Amino acid sequence: MRAVWLREFGGPERLLAAETPDPSAGPGQVVVAVEFANVTFVETQLRAGTGPFPVRLPTIPGNGVGGVVAEVGPEVDPALRGRRVVTSTGGAGGYADRVAVDADGLVAVPDELPMESAVALLADGRTALLLLETAGVHPGERILVEAAAGGVGSLLVQLAGAAGATVVAVAGGDRKVALARDLGADLAVDYSTADWPARVRAGVGGIDVVFDGVGGTVGRSAFDLLDRGGRMVSFGLSSGSWTQVPDEVARERGVTVVRSLTRSPEQLRELTRRALAEAAAGRLRPVIGQRFPLDRAADAHAAIQSRRTVGKTLLDAGRPTGTRPDR
Template structure:
């Protein structure tokens, strides 16, 4: 099989395309002929040898990635033979996702609706499920004024779409004029470039007091967004793309009656796990309720995909195609 393997921690250029033996599914496992593999920012850190939360630096050599969509090609002992030929997606690959073939526990495979393509499936399986989990934590309706940071990203684009359908007033903030233009195309009432000074003032002038912030960026941008919340507002923190998690002054938040909600903690600790959220997200894609933004790179260009992700030069979910 074709696979992208890392032999030495370091820059994106260290990712190499190699030919490896096809993995063999063991008991309870299935081999998937991959058509799309998802990338996550955390994998750019693992590539550099950094452990992230519960994820230690990987042992080398390694094929990174855990998320693929494709067609079941073979099954191991105890797995129904009828699974062969099914279009599926999983986020629990055990052999590495940056490859033309991958093995995963059969119990983790979700069959795809006919209307959902492989790239969209990878996007909705994670970013879609994350979106629904965050909305579960902070439901929104027509009375809300919602600010989405990183609104041109995978989760951000879905949050903007959902908030618009819910009737909320939506402000989307993204880095650079092209990304801000994309947010405007999604239907945001206001799209701003948060690389420009005074972007937060523009949000306040146009949208008034914000009731909900969805923050996957953190750092100074997270702090600026926090300042836009009115009394009783909700600040949902689910990422630190800036390199720094947003942590408000607890006394100030309490004085303003602002709830700071841990999106990642909610997703990890959710009763029943993520399976229900993934099914809901795939159904939303099949019905056209939400359309994921996907930026594709061929498998052989995994290094370029990593470099683009690190430089914030991507829009939507980054996917390797096989």
């Protein structure tokens, strides 16, 4: 099979494609013939050696894939062979055209949903639903979504709007602001401008809920916009650092800050099923901004690091090297 290896930490050029022995399905496992693999910002950090958890080298990166079950191992229902599925890989192995995974982790893809949309929703869909559930969004509340043109943010804009909230989208650059507006944001502002918090206040007043996917100074400015009784749910640090809000400051402001989102594996799979069902019914649209051939995983990482990507970035395991990426 073809796989992308990381043998040394460093820049995107450290990701190198190579022919690799095919995996086999052990007890309780299946082999998935991969059509698309998910690429995340955290994976760019892990590749650089600066991620939130340790990585043992050499490794094939990638924690989310979608495709067709090609092989079933012992103790697995043979009827799974040929099923369209998405699944997490357990942290590694996704940047390849075949991967062995636990059968218990498979999530069936509805027939009417394209595989690329299902992979785009595998992690981001369940995260967005979990964030909305954790924050307890109510109709009429003012919701601020950071990184609103990203994979999770673009879904939060749609879900919060569908919940009856007034949605304030915060994103970097005109292209991303325009996308957030197209997704239904009531107000969209560019956080690369110094006066963006004042523009939010002028537009909607205070904020009831902040979904903090950026961290750093952007996250802190968003926190300062919260009214008493507001909630901030921190789930990302695309700025490179978490939002720093001392507990005593949050208490004085009467604001709840949530920094940990924990659910069981089965609960996470159920959230994924819900996200896929919403998309299949046409009520949720994942934004796939970029697709790269598997062999060009390095280009996918470079694009994410450059901050020029929108929505989700995918690796196409069936696309030949040399074809142009989607823009």
